[in-house]
Amino acid sequence: MPGFELFGTEERKEVQDVLDSGVLMRYGFEGMRNGHWKAKELEKAITDTFDVKHAQLTSSGTTALSTAMAVMGVGAGDEVIMPTFTFVASFEAIITAGATPVLVDIDETLCLDPKAVEAAITPNTKMVMPVHMCGSMAQMDKIQAICEKHNLLLLEDACQAIGGSFHGQKLGTIGHAGTFSFDFVKTITCGEGGAVLTNDETYYTNADHYSDHGHDHIGNDRGAEDHPFLGYNYRISELHAAVGLGQIKKLAQILSIQKEHNAIVKGALEQVEGVTFRRIPDPEGDNASFLSFFLPTEDLARKAHKALLENGLGGNFYWFDNNWHYIKKWSHLKNATSLFPLNPTLANALKSYDYDQFAQSDAVLGRTISSLINLSWTKEQAHERAEKMAATIKSVLS
Numbered sequence: 001m002p003g004f005e006l007f008g009t010e011e012r013k014e015v016q017d018v019l020d021s022g023v024l025m026r027y028g029f030e031g032m033r034n035g036h037w038k039a040k041e042l043e044k045a046i047t048d049t050f051d052v053k054h055a056q057l058t059s060s061g062t063t064a065l066s067t068a069m070a071v072m073g074v075g076a077g078d079e080v081i082m083p084t085f086t087f088v089a090s091f092e093a094i095i096t097a098g099a100t101p102v103l104v105d106i107d108e109t110l111c112l113d114p115k116a117v118e119a120a121i122t123p124n125t126k127m128v129m130p131v132h133m134c135g136s137m138a139q140m141d142k143i144q145a146i147c148e149k150h151n152l153l154l155l156e157d158a159c160q161a162i163g164g165s166f167h168g169q170k171l172g173t174i175g176h177a178g179t180f181s182f183d184f185v186k187t188i189t190c191g192e193g194g195a196v197l198t199n200d201e202t203y204y205t206n207a208d209h210y211s212d213h214g215h216d217h218i219g220n221d222r223g224a225e226d227h228p229f230l231g232y233n234y235r236i237s238e239l240h241a242a243v244g245l246g247q248i249k250k251l252a253q254i255l256s257i258q259k260e261h262n263a264i265v266k267g268a269l270e271q272v273e274g275v276t277f278r279r280i281p282d283p284e285g286d287n288a289s290f291l292s293f294f295l296p297t298e299d300l301a302r303k304a305h306k307a308l309l310e311n312g313l314g315g316n317f318y319w320f321d322n323n324w325h326y327i328k329k330w331s332h333l334k335n336a337t338s339l340f341p342l343n344p345t346l347a348n349a350l351k352s353y354d355y356d357q358f359a360q361s362d363a364v365l366g367r368t369i370s371s372l373i374n375l376s377w378t379k380e381q382a383h384e385r386a387e388k389m390a391a392t393i394k395s396v397l398s
């Protein structure tokens, strides 16, 4: 997953271009910037790489989600369906929009269960937001069909699955819009950054304005630009975009190393009786940043995870007990603990929601371990690690 492992001369060169001119901002200052427009160039590289018409860079994956929701018209009173297993940014963006997150079970894909999505739809549902967790994809065909049938917006959070695809279509470009994160631990990084991807011209134009205080970007005088609607400052800086420009050129290499190392670890764990693997709806489209596997029971998964860490095998995650990624530990969300008053519809919904209804998610995630795939391993190190993991888990299962 982490592109930072391949940080080097390419990124330095792009950043140096920006430092040489001193224009750290993506807009204006045309005469001073020596022809360098790193954010614009990165947006072009994104549309080319991911076969999508438009990309709008933002300051983070979280602000990319917020921007996407704003341009799609999600706001007060709207319900957004999201999975129980994701990163906290998913509900943060929904809450920032003033909308209400509706949590829904995952299945053995570790992503939204389409049946649970359909069961959660109410007259207030406006959007479904699948999250392609740990490099692999939700069942986009089924989820897309549900959205079409019920006339719902589809926003893909592809922040963890950059470069993945579903039956040939890049993740993040299948729904009405999608988002990437380029934070420090993602498949490619800008240090901090994000992007909204869409084939919809109006969403894109509005994202361009919204992420820059609503500026219409007409003419050459920023001070004279009009504001057709309210916006925020969710801009990316030229320095961050420059890093991303260095990184995106390495994406193919990153994916190819991940796939190779992932297959090595999987090959070893396949030999361990009792270990099974996450269901991947289109295995060819896995970005391979993690290998996620199941132990027979929650107790054995916890024991196996502990044994892996004790044997020096870091980079193995047991999300079920983790503060960031699973509903079980999101008490600030469940209690609606906010520094400022939330809108009453949202506050009431959060406090009255039944958070104990996710036995299906518990049953899946309680048995899941995800193993991070590093780029910096040699092939020998990958094999060595894989064998050590297999032996450790075998000893727990026997």
Ligand SMILES: *Cc1c(COP(=O)(O)O)cnc(C)c1O
Residues within 6 Å of the ligand: 060, 061, 062, 063, 086, 087, 089, 090, 131, 157, 159, 160, 181, 182, 183, 193, 194
């Ligand atoms: C990282 C991440 C985000 C948010 O990205 P930031 O750039 O850190 O704000 C959103 N969703 C998921 C699933 C993520 O993993």
